[in-house]
Amino acid sequence: MATSPFSIRLDAKLKGRLEKEAKRRNRPVGFVANRAIKIYFEQLDRLSRELEEASAEADKGVFVSSEAVHEWMASWGTDKELPPPEPDIFPDSKLSESKVRKKVA
Numbered sequence: 001m002a003t004s005p006f007s008i009r010l011d012a013k014l015k016g017r018l019e020k021e022a023k024r025r026n027r028p029v030g031f032v033a034n035r036a037i038k039i040y041f042e043q044l045d046r047l048s049r050e051l052e053e054a055s056a057e058a059d060k061g062v063f064v065s066s067e068a069v070h071e072w073m074a075s076w077g078t079d080k081e082l083p084p085p086e087p088d089i090f091p092d093s094k095l096s097e098s099k100v101r102k103k104v105a
Contacts, residue, residue, distance in 0.1 A: 003034075061091030 010018065018036075022029040068085035075082040 008033075061089075062087045063089040065089050 018033055019029055022032040025032060064085045065088050068088055072082045072085050
């Protein structure tokens with residue numbers, strides 16, 4: 001892959017860390033910086049995809065109530081540990097709303 005020169009200003013501490021890592025890996029500073037930037041953008045892209053997927057899932061309106069999650073979490077580490085809860089809140093569902101209200105009340 002072709003590369004292009006690029007100049008960047010770093011604070012002294014970050015520059016020192018970059019140089020130390022390059023020396024430790026026996027690689028040029030530019031290689032380590034390039035790799036770090038690439039990893040940063042890969043993680044940023046993954047986070048963006050995950051947020052989009054979570055938003056699309058939330059738009060469906062199917063959720064696990066906080067009460068069900070709290071009950072599940074309270075069972076952790078006990079002899080009667082519960083499996084992860086199934087969704088109990090659904091869009092336009094009077095049944096799930098009344099079920100949640102009963103648990104809260």
